[in-house]
Amino acid sequence: MPGAEPVARRVLVVDDSRAQRHVLSLTLRRAGYRVTEAASGEEAIALCRETDFDFVLSDWMMPGMTGLDFCRLFRDLPRESYGYFVLLTSKSEKAEIADGLDGGADDFLSKPVSPDELRARLRAGERILGMQAELRCKNRLISATLDELRGLYDSLDRDLIEARRLQQTLVRERQRDFPQGQVSLLLRPSGHVGGDLVGFFEIDARRLGLYSVDVSGHGVASAMMTARLSGLLSGQSPDHNIALRQAGPGQRDVWPPDEVARRLNRLMFEEIRVEQYFTLAYAEIDLEAGHIALVQAGHPHPAILRAGGGVDYIGTGGLPIGLIEDADFEVTRARLAPGDRLFLVSDGVTECPDPAGQELGEDGLRRILTANRGLEGETFLEALVWDLARHSDGGEFPDDVSGALFSFAPFPERRI
Template sequence: MPIQILIVEDDKLTRNSLCRIIQKLDYEVMTASDGLEAWNILREKPVDIVITDWMMPGMDGLELCKRIRSADLRNYVYVIILTAQGGKKELIEAIDAGADDFAVKPSTQLELSARIKAGKRILKLQSDLKEQNEKLSKSNRKLNHAYSVIKKDLEAGAKIQSSLLPQKASIIAGISFDWIFLPSEFVAGDVFNYFRLDENHVGFYVLDVAGHGIPAAMLSVTLSKALSPANTQECLLKQFMPVPEPPYYKIINPATAIKMLNERFQADPETMQYFTIVYGIIDIQNGETVITQAGHPCPILLQKGTSANLIGKGGFPVGMLPNIDYEEQEIVLNRGDRLFAFSDGITECINSKQQEFSPERLMDLVEEGRNFPLRKLLELIEHRLHQWKGDNTFEDDVTLLAIEIT
């Protein structure tokens, strides 16, 4: 579409002269005899460039320029003000009113042509910028829609993942279980559980999939199913046997179970999505407890009459290398003893001074609340973690499973 130029000049001879000059330059021309007439044209018709005299009866060129700049017109209008006064004061006043260019009358065809070409370049830049902004706005709308869909999917995934976790603190055969679980995102890479393996044994685990977000959460869901005693077909914690009389299974010891996990869940070389885990079995009758770690933080043991201490040696993460053997740690849990299995999201939580929370601080808290009910102790730990972090967001999932012999 050709450039539309509006000439605003109260002197008829000057107006006609400007009109002829600009028509020779092959532009579409409209004319107005004063600012008010020009304003009415601007509101009704598309105009690209306004060339206006300064001094006119009624609405002068400066007032017209100010009105253009304050109005919500359909496009940017480039304004050139013509005046017989060419001083610095007039130039500053014109620019301050919103003029794009300033020329002293009389103007030659060559000068007007150059100023109009400069205006066209500015208008082209404005048009390109508007087009880019529209494209960006369209892209942003698409991204916002996609984010909304993803957010809903993540929230649905979080509900599914949450349904696989214990729903409330409970007691199994005189063993109390409670926990802290604060995922860093909608879905978490941490997962934990506890369950009765048979009439004499209770199992528990805490695992932490490397990474965050959907890939980590998907693997954690798969693992929680593989570690569920209710899953008789794929469970790695029991070996079911086709025998005519009960029991129809045998419980797999922790070291063997973790070794089987390692063989089944070898990481893809491209993603290297490994995980760490601590898995234990408690004998209900005598409190004998067998624990195996695979690259997971050492649990904290708090027994009557002794200080809190870390147990275990760490072991090797699951999925990084095949044919790994794992060790077992044996302890005896008596009445009043407590055991805490947790993820590194707690001990490696960073504060504003770039300091880690550390296992030592966690042990100090366990000692501080040794006479608290289990739930009150966990509330204390969670409160101190939030104080340490300084806000309610965590870079990594925060998980702690607390076990007490009652």
């Protein structure tokens, strides 16, 4: 630690010659090292199991266990810190030196050992041990930081899982039957939380509002925006629904779809004021006559799956909400015949790539809708997800997948 008194390094001297050990030990003690002696490799390895020596100076040629054999065993010992191993030898052949290095030796000293050379080699070893200690300290700091990050990630992951549950509650009803038809909703975020939103609300006994939203980006910010938009298009709180207006005492009406888009656009610039935008497909549906008034604001073209099996794409494209302050929007009108279905779908479906990167596109979606035309409601949407997964070769969807499906089935006596 900075400011702490330096601790003398521990050195183990191993030599079967008492005289050699004495000479080396004397030199080392004078240099400030704490010295322990061993007369054999067997004795030395036993000492190393009890003490983590900083340096080991071992003779190569000893009876019984050689210095090289001792070095190999020394390297196999569990240690917290590195031990610098020096072989003392009269060998000078390159092959023998290579064997020593392969066996785990860090350096060599020729016998008889020069005190000056010994001190120089140990100073070099000191630098290596210092770097190793610094790396160990930094690794501990990194490990502690990673543990802290892991704890934060786990906490965030738990929060995101809870946020996903809460976001799913924004779509309270996944399916509802009306006397004149049925609404079915699909919402599948690509991550913990997503930026897609689908839903519907009753305007009055005859009319229904159906919408599909895709907020730019991903993650928490997008999820928070979908929560805000859910409140603005809620059927649970009609007084706060931006599409509805008072038509008289106790009566309510609805703004035209293009005006709904303009009101949302003004809200983004005048009140919300964030660096986000969203695409929207919003349809006002006459449940008795099958008339549709629709606005498309940057969202994929809504599809009408005809009872006979054909697929028509409707809409004029339009600009996303919150992108240009004075953007204008157009109404598209269409009509559903009995048995037709209106499908508002996010770009997570039409832009879903296959393994080669080829997007599904409108033609691919048409094939899927046509192939599953015999299915209804939630079963139809589940089949769509299965076919989309097959298109992407079973991989995770890179974007949120969502859709709002309305199936038109008026009473026979009301058919026009």
